[in-house]
Amino acid sequence: MDDSEFLAGYDPRAFPAVAVTVDVVALTIREGALHVLLVERGEQPHAGRWALPGGFIRPDEDLPEAAARELAEETGLAPRVHIEQLASYGAPGRDPRMRIVSVSYLAFAPRLPDPRAGSDAADAAWRRIDRLPELAFDHDRILGEGLERARAKLEYTPLATTFVDETFTITELRGVYETVWGVPLHAGNFHRKVLSVPGFVEGTGQTTEGGGTRGGPRARLYRAGDARLLHPALLRPAREEAAG
Amino acid sequence: MDDSEFLAGYDPRAFPAVAVTVDVVALTIREGALHVLLVERGEQPHAGRWALPGGFIRPDEDLPEAAARELAEETGLAPRVHIEQLASYGAPGRDPRMRIVSVSYLAFAPRLPDPRAGSDAADAAWRRIDRLPELAFDHDRILGEGLERARAKLEYTPLATTFVDETFTITELRGVYETVWGVPLHAGNFHRKVLSVPGFVEGTGQTTEGGGTRGGPRARLYRAGDARLLHPALLRPAREEAAG
DNA sequence: ATAGTTATTCTCATAATGAGAATGTTGTGG
DNA sequence: CCACAACATTCTCATTATGAGAATAACTAT
Numbered sequence: 001m002d003d004s005e006f007l008a009g010y011d012p013r014a015f016p017a018v019a020v021t022v023d024v025v026a027l028t029i030r031e032g033a034l035h036v037l038l039v040e041r042g043e044q045p046h047a048g049r050w051a052l053p054g055g056f057i058r059p060d061e062d063l064p065e066a067a068a069r070e071l072a073e074e075t076g077l078a079p080r081v082h083i084e085q086l087a088s089y090g091a092p093g094r095d096p097r098m099r100i101v102s103v104s105y106l107a108f109a110p111r112l113p114d115p116r117a118g119s120d121a122a123d124a125a126w127r128r129i130d131r132l133p134e135l136a137f138d139h140d141r142i143l144g145e146g147l148e149r150a151r152a153k154l155e156y157t158p159l160a161t162t163f164v165d166e167t168f169t170i171t172e173l174r175g176v177y178e179t180v181w182g183v184p185l186h187a188g189n190f191h192r193k194v195l196s197v198p199g200f201v202e203g204t205g206q207t208t209e210g211g212g213t214r215g216g217p218r219a220r221l222y223r224a225g226d227a228r229l230l231h232p233a234l235l236r237p238a239r240e241e242a243a244g
Numbered sequence: 245m246d247d248s249e250f251l252a253g254y255d256p257r258a259f260p261a262v263a264v265t266v267d268v269v270a271l272t273i274r275e276g277a278l279h280v281l282l283v284e285r286g287e288q289p290h291a292g293r294w295a296l297p298g299g300f301i302r303p304d305e306d307l308p309e310a311a312a313r314e315l316a317e318e319t320g321l322a323p324r325v326h327i328e329q330l331a332s333y334g335a336p337g338r339d340p341r342m343r344i345v346s347v348s349y350l351a352f353a354p355r356l357p358d359p360r361a362g363s364d365a366a367d368a369a370w371r372r373i374d375r376l377p378e379l380a381f382d383h384d385r386i387l388g389e390g391l392e393r394a395r396a397k398l399e400y401t402p403l404a405t406t407f408v409d410e411t412f413t414i415t416e417l418r419g420v421y422e423t424v425w426g427v428p429l430h431a432g433n434f435h436r437k438v439l440s441v442p443g444f445v446e447g448t449g450q451t452t453e454g455g456g457t458r459g460g461p462r463a464r465l466y467r468a469g470d471a472r473l474l475h476p477a478l479l480r481p482a483r484e485e486a487a488g
Numbered sequence: 489a490t491a492g493t494t495a496t497t498c499t500c501a502t503a504a505t506g507a508g509a510a511t512g513t514t515g516t517g518g
Numbered sequence: 519c520c521a522c523a524a525c526a527t528t529c530t531c532a533t534t535a536t537g538a539g540a541a542t543a544a545c546t547a548t
Contacts, residue, residue, distance in 0.1 A: 018264050018301075020334065020345050057262070059343060063334040088332045088347045090264065090307040099303065101264050101345065103332045171495070189537065191496065196535090210545075216494030217544035231482060232535070238475060415526070433506065435527065440504090454514075460525030461513035476504070 018099045022066045023054030023139065025086060025146030026075070026107040027180075029163050034129040034179050036143060037074060037112075039121035045096050046136035052143065053124065054102065067105035074115040074124045081109040082162045086146055094138050106146045108162045154180055156233040158200050161224035167204055169219035170194055181236055193234055199227025262343045266310045267298030267383065269330060269390030270319070270351040271424075273407050278373040278423050280387060281318060281356075283365035289340050290380035296387065297368070298346065311349035318359040318368045325353040326406045330390055338382050350390045352406045398424055400477040402444050405468035411448055413463035414438055425480055437478055443471025 026037040038050045053074050057066040067083055083105055090101035115124040129147065134140060154160050160176040161168070174190045194200055201222035208218045270281035282294040297318050301310040311327055327349055334345035359368040373391065378384060398404050404420040405412070418434045438444055445466040452462045 018262055020262050020264065057334065057345075060336055062336060063332060063345070085331055087329055088307065090301065090347070092304055092306060101301075101307070101347070103334070103345070169495085186537070186539090187495080188497075188539085192498095193536085212494065213546075214493050215491095215544085215546040217496080219495055232479075235536095237537090413526085430506070430508090431526080432508085432528075436529095437505085456525065457515080458524050459513085459515040459522090461527080463526055479505095481506090 018101060020057050021054050021100055021102045022057060022063060022070055023052040023102050023104045023142060024067055024071050024083075024107055025052060025104060025143055026071055026109065026112075027146070027150055027163075028109045028112050028126065029176060029179055030111060030126055032175065032179060035126040036129055036132075036146075037071075037115060038125060038127050038132075038135070039074065039115075039117065040123040040125075041120075041136055042117075042122035043120055048122070049136040050127070050133050051136035052104075052139045053118070053121070054104075055118075055120070063103050064105070067103075067107075071105075071107055073118045074121075075109075075112050078109055078112050080162060080166075081107055082159060083107045086142070086149060089138060089142065091138070102142075104142045104146065106149055108150065108159055110163055110165060151181055151236070155235055156230050158224060158227055158230060161201070167206070167221040167223050169208060169221060170201075171219060173201070173222075177234075183237055185237075197227070197230050197232070197234070199225040200230060201225050262345060264301050265298050265344055265346045266301060266307060266314055267296040267346050267348045267386060268311055268315050268327075268351055269296060269348060269387055270315055270353065270356075271390070271394055271407075272353045272356050272370060273420060273423055274355060274370055276419065276423060279370040280373055280376070280390075281315075281359060282369060282371050282376075282379070283318065283359075283361065284367040284369075285364075285380055286361075286366035287364055292366070293380040294371070294377050295380035296348075296383045297362070297365075298348075299362075299364070301347075307347050308349070311347075311351075315349075315351055317362045318365075319353075319356050320360075322353055322356050324406060324410075325351055326403060327351045330386070330393060333382060333386065335382070346386075348386045348390065350393055352394065352403055354407055354409060395425055395480070399479055400474050402468060402471055402474060405445070411450070411465040411467050413452060413465060414445075415463060417445070417466075421478075427481055429481075441471070441474050441476070441478070443469040444474060445469050 024037070028035050028037075037053055039053045041047050041049055041051050053070050055070050057063065061069070063085070064083065071081070071083070086104040086106045088101060088103045090099075092099060094100065094102075112126070115126065117124045135143065154177055160173055160180070163176045163180075164172050170191050171187070173194060174185055174187065177190070178185055202225045204221045204223055206221045208221065211217055268281070272279055272281075281297055283297045285291050285293055285295050297314050299310075299314050301307065305313070307329070308327065315325070315327070330348040330350045332345060332347045334343075336343060338344065338346075356370070359370065361368045379387065398421055404417055404424070407420045407424075408416050414435050415431070417438060418429055418431065421434070422429055446469045448465045448467055450465045452465065455461055
């Protein structure tokens with residue numbers, strides 16, 4: 001196999017230009033619904049279509065920095081934002097301009113302010129996950145994988161706490177699970193579970209000022225605990241699905 | 245913030261060259277120990293050091309194809325190899341030659357043949373995970389993340405079956421878990437668990453030719469079932485660890 | 489006050505796990 | 519050929535985790 005061995009030694013500088021971008025799937029909860037940050041493209045290709053915020057990495061910038069910058073450009077970097085790498089995409093034709101490899105990031109954040117459009121975007125907005133237009137490039141796929149990652153991460157990490165305020169009630173936390181997973185959870189069992197997992201939440205000794213708008217007792221306030229992983233995990237209710 | 249908005253619109257073609265490589269963390273089990281495929285670098289930088297197999301992507305090639313090609317160049321592409329994307333790394337100084345963004349892949353395979361060195365490698369070999377030299381570039385970190393991913397994936401997917409032959413005994417499967425996790429498992433409980441998870445394995449109706457070399461009954465043979473996920477998962481024994 | 493809401497705690501049945509042991513088969517060494 | 523050790527497989531029993539429903543009590547609005 002001289003041929004393949006020769007090609008393996010190919011000179012990298014002889015390659016056509018490859019550009020690397022980061023794209024961010026930023027999720028937050030607003031008005032009880034899961035939202036993703038989108039920008040309306042102002043330039044070709046796909047001008048006028050909505051897309052994930054993102055852009056080219058800079059020469060002196062590491063990947064996570066680039067992701068944080070892109071997010072900050074639209075939202076003003078909020079405190080307590082969790083960012084993690086999602087996946088990379090590099091199919092030859094995914095961007096018509098040139099060969100682009102995109103590294104995607106997933107961000108969870110508590111109620112963020114309304115975004116403002118960056119320079120290359122016509123508009124930027126938080127959009128409900130369940131009412132989305134078709135996105136530019138392969139961003140539908142990236143968003144889909146980000147959502148699945150987010151849903152899975154709620155199971156075995158305490159990241160749900162990054163969607164709520166510094167202190168929160170068990171019911172608010174349950175609301176995060178319910179809106180991200182899209183299923184109702186048993187209030188009593190959820191309560192028992194959250195309090196039984198070591199390091200998930202810790203009590204503050206305080207309660208809400210008053211009951212809910214429609215009544216009910218004051219709820220105790222908690223803050224995030226120091227666990228990085230939930231043991232045992234808080235699993236999604238089993239879907240019926242057959243094998244496959 | 246005109247400044248940041250201006251920079252966000254930066255022309256990508258004005259960027260210094262970025263090269264994209266794929267690196268593969270290929271794992272297999274040989275003689276009861278977990279091994280990773282490494283190549284000894286024949287060229288600068290890091291000539292003489294061991295590294296993960298990898299190389300530059302080609303212009304017409306998608307990322308997963310590039311990973312499969314790199315793996316095949318060293319091992320001759322074996323059947324039943326599972327490959328999945330791991331993560332990407334792009335810190336500005338990680339390769340002294342130029343800005344390189346590396347997309348890493350994780351591969352699981354049953355007993356693969358001895359590798360042969362590719363054109364740019366002085367040597368290639370399966371090396372025991374527990375007796376490794378310090379690797380070139382940031383490959384120690386990539387390998388570490390690959391190992392953790394592999395250990396986690398055994399918990400909730402049937403991927404352990406990709407480390408064994410087409411048909412296998414429950415004890416062989418248990419051996420995979422024990423060597424990847426590095427802990428002994430209770431034979432009886434493991435047996436019960438594997439057979440109780442729907443779609444994990446299916447019986448072939450056959451047994452091994454004879455008992456083990458030191459005695460014991462013939463073991464039943466199984467093949468991988470059609471489940472993609474294990475429900476409920478087969479969790480690692482809880483480590484004692486305090487919170488954190 | 490009264491009814492409707494909701495946080496929190498309980499109870500009870502069932503599922504899943506960890507540990508240890510029993511049962512029966514098979515290879516090895518007398 | 520026989521006793522024994524090794525090992526696959528099955529069981530038992532205690533403990534833990536989960537799902538469902540209900541009880542208790544603290545609040546708001548009427």
